[in-house]
Amino acid sequence: MSSAETLALTRLTDRRFRSFSEAIDSVLEALDQAIPGTVMLGQLDPAEELCRVLEVRGPGSYLRRGMTLPLGAVTEEADDGPTADGGPAIPGDGELDQDFLRSLSIRASLARPLEMSDGSIIGTLSAFDTEPDVFGDLHRVLLGVAARVLSYEWENVSRRAELRRLRESVRDVDTSDVDTGLSNRERFLDALEREWQLTARGSVQSILVVCHLHVDGVQSEGDGAGTIATLALKDAAEVLGGTIRSTDHLGRTGAMDLAAVLVGCHGLTGAQAFLRRFRQGVRRVRGGSSVPISVSCSVRPLADSPSAQVALEEAERAAGERSAGNAVAGPLVAQQREDP
8 A cells, every 4th residue: 555545544534524515625635645537526316317526636627516427327236126206226336327438538437425324325436537447446445435434424414413403493492502502501500509409418419510612813702702612612512412421411601601510420530530521522523623722611519619609600700710811722722620
Protein backbone atom coordinates (compact mmCIF):
# COMPACT_ATOMS: atom_id res chain seq x y z
CA MET A 1 0.00 0.00 0.00
CA SER A 2 1.41 3.38 -1.01
CA SER A 3 1.70 6.37 1.31
CA ALA A 4 -1.11 8.12 -0.58
CA GLU A 5 -3.46 5.19 -0.05
CA THR A 6 -2.50 4.87 3.61
CA LEU A 7 -3.09 8.59 4.12
CA ALA A 8 -6.46 8.35 2.39
CA LEU A 9 -7.60 5.49 4.66
CA THR A 10 -6.47 7.47 7.69
CA ARG A 11 -8.35 10.57 6.59
CA LEU A 12 -11.49 8.50 5.94
CA THR A 13 -11.60 7.02 9.43
CA ASP A 14 -9.91 9.34 11.93
CA ARG A 15 -12.39 12.18 12.28
CA ARG A 16 -15.98 13.07 13.02
CA PHE A 17 -17.93 15.16 10.50
CA ARG A 18 -20.25 17.96 11.55
CA SER A 19 -22.46 17.70 8.46
CA PHE A 20 -22.99 15.48 5.43
CA SER A 21 -21.59 18.17 3.12
CA GLU A 22 -18.40 18.27 5.21
CA ALA A 23 -18.16 14.49 4.96
CA ILE A 24 -18.54 14.68 1.18
CA ASP A 25 -15.76 17.27 0.83
CA SER A 26 -13.35 15.38 3.06
CA VAL A 27 -14.03 11.94 1.56
CA LEU A 28 -13.80 13.07 -2.06
CA GLU A 29 -10.66 15.06 -1.39
CA ALA A 30 -9.00 12.01 0.18
CA LEU A 31 -10.05 9.78 -2.75
CA ASP A 32 -8.90 12.35 -5.30
CA GLN A 33 -5.37 12.12 -3.92
CA ALA A 34 -5.30 8.31 -3.82
CA ILE A 35 -7.33 7.12 -6.82
CA PRO A 36 -6.47 7.96 -10.45
CA GLY A 37 -8.97 9.65 -12.74
CA THR A 38 -12.22 11.24 -11.61
CA VAL A 39 -14.24 10.49 -8.48
CA MET A 40 -17.98 11.16 -8.41
CA LEU A 41 -20.74 11.03 -5.80
CA GLY A 42 -24.22 10.60 -7.24
CA GLN A 43 -27.72 10.36 -5.81
CA LEU A 44 -29.86 7.61 -7.30
CA ASP A 45 -33.41 8.08 -8.51
CA PRO A 46 -34.81 4.57 -8.95
CA ALA A 47 -38.14 5.79 -10.31
CA GLU A 48 -36.45 7.54 -13.23
CA GLU A 49 -33.53 5.06 -13.39
CA LEU A 50 -31.12 7.98 -13.23
CA CYS A 51 -28.18 9.13 -11.15
CA ARG A 52 -27.81 12.83 -10.40
CA VAL A 53 -24.22 14.02 -9.96
CA LEU A 54 -23.77 15.73 -6.58
CA GLU A 55 -20.02 16.27 -6.50
CA VAL A 56 -17.03 15.56 -8.75
CA ARG A 57 -13.28 15.55 -8.02
CA GLY A 58 -10.46 14.98 -10.48
CA PRO A 59 -9.16 16.08 -13.88
CA GLY A 60 -11.98 14.76 -16.06
CA SER A 61 -14.18 17.34 -17.79
CA TYR A 62 -16.75 14.76 -18.93
CA LEU A 63 -18.75 15.00 -15.66
CA ARG A 64 -20.10 18.04 -13.87
CA ARG A 65 -22.30 18.71 -10.91
CA GLY A 66 -26.01 18.54 -11.69
CA MET A 67 -25.73 16.14 -14.64
CA THR A 68 -28.13 13.22 -14.80
CA LEU A 69 -26.65 9.88 -15.85
CA PRO A 70 -28.47 6.66 -16.81
CA LEU A 71 -28.19 3.69 -14.48
CA GLY A 72 -26.93 0.38 -15.73
CA ALA A 73 -29.31 -2.41 -16.63
CA VAL A 74 -30.33 -4.62 -13.72
CA THR A 75 -28.83 -8.07 -14.09
CA GLU A 76 -30.42 -11.26 -12.82
CA GLU A 77 -27.76 -11.46 -10.10
CA ALA A 78 -28.51 -7.94 -8.89
CA ASP A 79 -32.27 -7.93 -9.35
CA ASP A 80 -34.58 -9.40 -6.75
CA GLY A 81 -37.58 -8.02 -8.57
CA PRO A 82 -39.31 -4.66 -8.57
CA THR A 83 -39.35 -2.39 -5.55
CA ALA A 84 -42.18 -2.46 -3.02
CA ASP A 85 -43.99 0.38 -4.77
CA GLY A 86 -43.80 -1.39 -8.13
CA GLY A 87 -40.96 0.74 -9.47
CA PRO A 88 -37.83 -0.62 -11.13
CA ALA A 89 -35.06 -2.12 -9.03
CA ILE A 90 -31.70 -0.38 -8.68
CA PRO A 91 -28.59 -2.20 -9.90
CA GLY A 92 -27.10 -3.92 -6.87
CA ASP A 93 -23.67 -2.40 -7.37
CA GLY A 94 -24.89 1.12 -8.18
CA GLU A 95 -23.09 1.20 -11.51
CA LEU A 96 -23.93 3.51 -14.38
CA ASP A 97 -24.82 2.46 -17.91
CA GLN A 98 -21.62 1.19 -19.53
CA ASP A 99 -22.60 2.25 -23.06
CA PHE A 100 -23.14 5.78 -21.82
CA LEU A 101 -19.75 5.78 -20.08
CA ARG A 102 -18.06 4.61 -23.29
CA SER A 103 -19.71 7.50 -25.14
CA LEU A 104 -17.80 9.79 -22.76
CA SER A 105 -14.52 7.98 -23.64
CA ILE A 106 -14.46 6.40 -20.17
CA ARG A 107 -12.65 3.05 -20.40
CA ALA A 108 -12.30 2.12 -16.73
CA SER A 109 -14.78 2.47 -13.88
CA LEU A 110 -15.45 1.39 -10.31
CA ALA A 111 -18.65 1.86 -8.33
CA ARG A 112 -19.77 1.27 -4.78
CA PRO A 113 -23.34 1.88 -3.57
CA LEU A 114 -24.34 3.96 -0.55
CA GLU A 115 -26.43 1.41 1.32
CA MET A 116 -28.74 2.15 4.22
CA SER A 117 -29.40 -0.22 7.13
CA ASP A 118 -32.87 -0.97 5.73
CA GLY A 119 -31.31 -2.28 2.52
CA SER A 120 -32.13 0.73 0.35
CA ILE A 121 -29.51 2.34 -1.89
CA ILE A 122 -29.56 6.13 -1.99
CA GLY A 123 -26.43 6.88 -3.97
CA THR A 124 -23.27 5.68 -5.64
CA LEU A 125 -19.60 6.51 -5.24
CA SER A 126 -17.74 5.97 -8.51
CA ALA A 127 -14.31 6.37 -10.06
CA PHE A 128 -13.68 6.81 -13.80
CA ASP A 129 -10.70 7.06 -16.10
CA THR A 130 -10.18 7.37 -19.84
CA GLU A 131 -7.32 4.82 -19.66
CA PRO A 132 -8.07 1.10 -19.26
CA ASP A 133 -6.92 -1.10 -16.37
CA VAL A 134 -5.89 1.75 -14.06
CA PHE A 135 -7.83 0.60 -10.99
CA GLY A 136 -6.53 -2.09 -8.67
CA ASP A 137 -7.77 -3.95 -5.62
CA LEU A 138 -6.58 -1.24 -3.23
CA HIS A 139 -8.58 1.36 -5.15
CA ARG A 140 -11.61 -0.89 -4.86
CA VAL A 141 -11.06 -1.18 -1.09
CA LEU A 142 -10.65 2.59 -0.70
CA LEU A 143 -13.84 3.26 -2.62
CA GLY A 144 -15.71 0.68 -0.56
CA VAL A 145 -14.56 2.16 2.76
CA ALA A 146 -15.44 5.66 1.56
CA ALA A 147 -18.91 4.52 0.49
CA ARG A 148 -19.48 2.98 3.94
CA VAL A 149 -18.41 6.22 5.61
CA LEU A 150 -20.78 8.31 3.51
CA SER A 151 -23.61 5.80 4.00
CA TYR A 152 -23.18 6.06 7.76
CA GLU A 153 -23.03 9.86 7.68
CA TRP A 154 -26.16 10.10 5.49
CA GLU A 155 -28.11 7.78 7.77
CA ASN A 156 -26.81 9.50 10.89
CA VAL A 157 -28.00 12.90 9.64
CA SER A 158 -31.40 11.47 8.67
CA ARG A 159 -31.92 9.74 12.00
CA ARG A 160 -30.88 12.76 14.03
CA ALA A 161 -33.27 14.94 12.05
CA GLU A 162 -36.08 12.47 12.66
CA LEU A 163 -35.21 12.27 16.36
CA ARG A 164 -35.30 16.07 16.64
CA ARG A 165 -38.68 16.08 14.92
CA LEU A 166 -40.06 13.47 17.30
CA ARG A 167 -38.66 15.27 20.35
CA GLU A 168 -40.15 18.52 19.17
CA SER A 169 -43.57 16.88 18.71
CA VAL A 170 -43.67 15.77 22.36
CA ARG A 171 -41.82 18.71 23.90
CA ASP A 172 -43.63 20.72 26.56
CA VAL A 173 -43.06 24.26 25.31
CA ASP A 174 -43.83 25.73 28.73
CA THR A 175 -41.14 23.80 30.61
CA SER A 176 -38.41 23.19 28.02
CA ASP A 177 -35.73 25.28 26.36
CA VAL A 178 -36.38 26.06 22.70
CA ASP A 179 -32.72 25.74 21.57
CA THR A 180 -31.63 22.56 23.33
CA GLY A 181 -34.91 20.83 24.21
CA LEU A 182 -33.67 20.48 27.81
CA SER A 183 -35.63 21.54 30.86
CA ASN A 184 -35.72 25.31 31.25
CA ARG A 185 -34.49 27.06 34.39
CA GLU A 186 -37.83 26.89 36.21
CA ARG A 187 -38.36 23.18 35.58
CA PHE A 188 -34.76 22.38 36.48
CA LEU A 189 -35.10 24.34 39.71
CA ASP A 190 -38.17 22.27 40.60
CA ALA A 191 -36.16 19.07 40.18
CA LEU A 192 -33.23 20.57 42.06
CA GLU A 193 -35.51 21.56 44.93
CA ARG A 194 -36.81 18.00 45.25
CA GLU A 195 -33.31 16.54 45.30
CA TRP A 196 -32.12 19.16 47.81
CA GLN A 197 -34.96 18.25 50.17
CA LEU A 198 -34.11 14.54 49.89
CA THR A 199 -30.49 15.39 50.62
CA ALA A 200 -31.46 17.53 53.61
CA ARG A 201 -33.43 14.58 55.06
CA GLY A 202 -30.47 12.29 54.51
CA SER A 203 -32.38 10.12 52.05
CA VAL A 204 -29.84 10.50 49.23
CA GLN A 205 -26.66 12.43 48.49
CA SER A 206 -26.56 14.39 45.23
CA ILE A 207 -24.20 16.82 43.53
CA LEU A 208 -24.98 19.86 41.39
CA VAL A 209 -22.80 20.54 38.33
CA VAL A 210 -22.97 23.76 36.30
CA CYS A 211 -21.06 24.14 33.03
CA HIS A 212 -20.58 27.56 31.43
CA LEU A 213 -19.64 27.70 27.75
CA HIS A 214 -17.72 30.48 26.06
CA VAL A 215 -17.20 30.59 22.30
CA ASP A 216 -13.98 32.30 21.28
CA GLY A 217 -14.59 35.53 19.41
CA VAL A 218 -18.37 35.42 19.87
CA GLN A 219 -20.34 37.57 22.26
CA SER A 220 -22.25 34.88 24.11
CA GLU A 221 -23.84 36.80 26.94
CA GLY A 222 -27.59 37.22 26.93
CA ASP A 223 -30.20 35.37 24.92
CA GLY A 224 -28.97 36.79 21.61
CA ALA A 225 -25.90 34.57 21.71
CA GLY A 226 -25.67 34.20 17.95
CA THR A 227 -25.82 31.22 15.67
CA ILE A 228 -22.29 29.96 16.34
CA ALA A 229 -22.70 30.08 20.11
CA THR A 230 -26.12 28.44 19.91
CA LEU A 231 -24.76 25.56 17.81
CA ALA A 232 -21.93 25.07 20.32
CA LEU A 233 -24.48 25.03 23.14
CA LYS A 234 -26.59 22.45 21.32
CA ASP A 235 -23.54 20.23 20.82
CA ALA A 236 -22.62 20.46 24.50
CA ALA A 237 -26.22 19.81 25.58
CA GLU A 238 -26.41 16.71 23.40
CA VAL A 239 -23.15 15.38 24.87
CA LEU A 240 -24.29 16.15 28.41
CA GLY A 241 -27.58 14.39 27.76
CA GLY A 242 -25.68 11.30 26.67
CA THR A 243 -23.43 11.42 29.74
CA ILE A 244 -26.04 11.56 32.53
CA ARG A 245 -27.89 8.54 33.91
CA SER A 246 -31.66 8.11 33.70
CA THR A 247 -31.98 9.09 37.37
CA ASP A 248 -30.14 12.40 36.94
CA HIS A 249 -31.65 15.77 35.96
CA LEU A 250 -30.44 18.10 33.22
CA GLY A 251 -31.41 21.61 32.13
CA ARG A 252 -30.39 24.89 30.57
CA THR A 253 -30.27 27.47 33.33
CA GLY A 254 -28.74 30.46 31.52
CA ALA A 255 -27.82 31.82 28.11
CA MET A 256 -24.70 29.64 27.99
CA ASP A 257 -25.16 27.59 31.17
CA LEU A 258 -26.01 23.90 31.39
CA ALA A 259 -26.67 22.25 34.73
CA ALA A 260 -27.05 18.68 35.97
CA VAL A 261 -28.04 17.08 39.27
CA LEU A 262 -26.12 13.84 39.80
CA VAL A 263 -28.53 11.91 41.99
CA GLY A 264 -26.93 9.55 44.49
CA CYS A 265 -23.43 10.73 43.60
CA HIS A 266 -21.25 10.39 46.72
CA GLY A 267 -18.24 12.66 46.96
CA LEU A 268 -16.44 14.59 44.25
CA THR A 269 -14.80 11.55 42.68
CA GLY A 270 -18.01 10.54 40.90
CA ALA A 271 -18.61 14.12 39.73
CA GLN A 272 -15.05 14.34 38.41
CA ALA A 273 -15.53 11.12 36.44
CA PHE A 274 -18.79 12.52 35.04
CA LEU A 275 -17.08 15.74 33.94
CA ARG A 276 -14.19 13.82 32.44
CA ARG A 277 -16.61 11.86 30.24
CA PHE A 278 -18.41 15.08 29.35
CA ARG A 279 -15.19 16.88 28.38
CA GLN A 280 -14.03 13.94 26.29
CA GLY A 281 -17.39 13.80 24.53
CA VAL A 282 -17.29 17.52 23.73
CA ARG A 283 -13.77 17.16 22.35
CA ARG A 284 -14.94 14.39 20.03
CA VAL A 285 -18.03 16.29 18.87
CA ARG A 286 -16.33 19.66 18.48
CA GLY A 287 -13.02 18.28 17.21
CA GLY A 288 -13.84 19.09 13.60
CA SER A 289 -14.93 22.64 14.35
CA SER A 290 -12.72 25.65 13.60
CA VAL A 291 -14.40 27.65 16.39
CA PRO A 292 -12.71 27.08 19.78
CA ILE A 293 -14.84 26.93 22.91
CA SER A 294 -14.05 26.85 26.61
CA VAL A 295 -16.09 24.99 29.20
CA SER A 296 -15.83 25.94 32.87
CA CYS A 297 -17.53 23.70 35.42
CA SER A 298 -18.49 24.23 39.05
CA VAL A 299 -19.28 21.29 41.32
CA ARG A 300 -21.30 21.65 44.54
CA PRO A 301 -22.61 18.92 46.87
CA LEU A 302 -26.24 19.79 47.69
CA ALA A 303 -25.63 18.95 51.35
CA ASP A 304 -23.36 22.02 51.60
CA SER A 305 -26.03 24.49 50.41
CA PRO A 306 -28.77 26.19 52.50
CA SER A 307 -31.26 25.88 49.61
CA ALA A 308 -31.60 24.70 46.05
CA GLN A 309 -31.80 28.29 44.77
CA VAL A 310 -28.60 29.29 46.56
CA ALA A 311 -26.80 26.17 45.32
CA LEU A 312 -27.64 26.97 41.69
CA GLU A 313 -26.81 30.67 41.93
CA GLU A 314 -23.46 30.03 43.60
CA ALA A 315 -22.53 27.30 41.14
CA GLU A 316 -23.43 29.50 38.17
CA ARG A 317 -21.44 32.39 39.59
CA ALA A 318 -18.39 30.20 40.20
CA ALA A 319 -18.51 28.73 36.69
CA GLY A 320 -18.98 32.17 35.13
CA GLU A 321 -16.10 33.70 37.09
CA ARG A 322 -13.85 30.85 36.11
CA SER A 323 -14.80 31.29 32.46
CA ALA A 324 -14.07 35.02 32.56
CA GLY A 325 -10.47 34.27 33.51
CA ASN A 326 -9.89 31.54 30.95
CA ALA A 327 -7.74 32.05 27.88
CA VAL A 328 -9.13 30.00 25.03
CA ALA A 329 -6.19 28.22 23.46
CA GLY A 330 -7.68 25.40 21.44
CA PRO A 331 -10.80 23.55 20.34
CA LEU A 332 -11.71 22.93 23.98
CA VAL A 333 -10.29 24.31 27.21
CA ALA A 334 -12.16 22.70 30.09
CA GLN A 335 -11.77 23.92 33.66
CA GLN A 336 -13.37 22.61 36.80
CA ARG A 337 -13.99 24.32 40.11
CA GLU A 338 -14.79 22.27 43.16
CA ASP A 339 -16.46 24.42 45.78
CA PRO A 340 -16.46 23.17 49.37
